[in-house]
Amino acid sequence: MKNALHSLLAGLLVLGTLLSPAAARAQATTPIDTIVAVVDEDVILRSELDRAVNNIMQQYASQPGQLPPRAVLEKQVLDRLVIMRLQLVRAADTGIRVADGELAQAVQSVASRNRMTEDQLRQRLAADGLSYEEFRTSLREEMLVERLRQRYIQSRVQVSETEIDQLLAVRAIGGPEVRLANIVVALPDGATPDQVATAQKKVQGVRDLIVRGEMDFRAAAIRYSDSQNALEGGEIGWRALDAIPPNFVGIIQAMKPGDISEPVRGPSGYQIIQLIETREAGQQTVTEYQAQGIMVRVTPTLPVEAARQKAEDLHRRLVAGEDFGTIARENSDDTLTRAEGGDMGWFAINAWGSAIGNQIQTLSDGQLSAPFQSEVGFHIIQRLGTREQDVTEQNRRNQAREVIAQRKSEEEFERFLRQIRSEAYVESRLDGPEAPAEAAPATTP
Structure with a gap:
């Protein structure tokens, strides 16, 4: 429980x-x-x-x-x-x-x-x-x-289209994803040769314990890792290879699920990586809709009931056979589509909001909706068509954007945490041994 x-x-x-x-x-x-x-x-x-x-x-x-x-x-x-x-x-x-x-x-x-x-x-x-x-x-x-x-x-992380192009040129975005865990043996900035040697001995000793079967990876991470995810067993979660620092990608690609890496030196110290499992990313499609629409906006000068009445009057004219595009150009309050005669183009289900998304699913191609209300006013839409669109490339760019943004975000926020920690007065009054002293197991059986 x-x-x-x-x-x-x-x-x-x-x-x-x-x-x-x-x-x-x-x-x-x-x-x-x-x-x-x-x-x-x-x-x-x-x-x-x-x-x-x-x-x-x-x-x-x-x-x-x-x-x-x-x-x-x-x-x-x-x-x-x-x-x-x-x-x-x-x-x-x-x-x-x-x-x-x-x-x-x-x-x-x-x-x-x-x-x-x-x-x-x-x-x-x-x-x-x-x-x-x-x-x-x-x-x-x-x-x-x-x-x-x-x-x-x-306020600090921006991703440009050029950065996305550069990443896509050198990385296979949208490829396999890996679930990882890690154990970190931290080194301070400007570590001395003695500190480096101690960290090397500790991380090799931890790996030897796992390889000999004396402790599983999760338990070793909890006991010995200096990372913030230590108490989660070192779990990192699912990552695309593009979201992994380049110096680790080749190592991980050569591993099979369950493998653990040799110790690798990184910016924060030494790491041992465990590849838990992998999965493939497939082709991605989305249903898109084509429609035309008219909006009657609710305003202080056109309250809800008046806007409803106007929308119903426009609907009656459309049913009577008047041209949708002409009515939209003369009466719609939607500045994005009015000049185009209400043409909304092709769009994913909720691209124009959930009210329109819910309504368009109830229509068949060519069918005109009754006036319905959203948070901004009343709408009339006519569904013109549907299609299944391959969005793999679009999603690749979105994934590349997220990869870059995530990497920048993690770096920026880690820098921020180090900054507020260094600027603060922190005095620990704990008794007992420091973690690194306990967490340096022997490297021989």
Whole structure:
């Protein structure tokens, strides 16, 4: 049951099953608390850290051997709590908010994805010892962080048609996709030769453990990886080869599902890659519709009933045999199609909005609709034809755009997180060994 509950939080974007700082604080029951980290003018309490760590431990209750020692796990979780706290502060400072109505919709979406009603979600949370308000707080903070990310990258990430052409010239966009996981042994900027040698020994030792069958990849990632996805077993997810850094593509193409790579040096340190599975991308088609339309816009000077009456009058003229194009040019308020006599061209189902999309599906070729209402006014459309259009090339360009944008976004936001972390005053007061010291297994049997 606990694992089932934690799957409800899998859609959350930053901490996954970890409780947010505010939610963890709300659940604190220890009479006397201590400070485990100072973050600028704020603090993270022992009760917050314990609550977050305990949630991770509950998630892996059936596989406790996959988790690192408590001291190492605490450091991993504290690092993520610090980053989360800094992002929430920045979101607040930049005026990012989540309205109560938006939060309610997000809660309903989580319940729906898990085939539950909201009441059933409440019951499941209570059965697993988590309050409904704690869940709402975690969800709200994840939404705030995601909006911070979107706002930051939207102002910095642009993709030009030239960049798309250049990528398509050297990459086979739309080809096979791969599902990957990784283990990262991080190196600081300007690492010394001793630090590089230590990292090499550690990453080779981790790989040897996996190859010898002493630990599976997921467990090794949880215990030894320095990446933010360590507690997800190193899972990266599905990626097109185009979305993978070039220095890894050749390695992955030579692998079979289940294989793990030799250690590879990257910008952030050493990585071991696991190829979990592959899949092929096929030809893509979409049904397109051809139509002509007339719109009567609702305005302060033409309220709803008056607009409805005008649309009905125009419809009667069309039924009586007047020319659609002439009526559209003289009466339509749609500035995009009026000059063309209402010609809407060929379009995908919802390209002109869901109201038109829903209506056009009910028509046959050549049939004229009755007046119907959308959010902007009243419409009359005549469906002229349908076709199956091969959109593989168009989608290739869209995929190329997304690949470039995703790569730029990840780089920009990682740079942003490093920046806010470096600019902040962070003092850890945890006792115990650092993660790298524990996570350096022997490289010999």
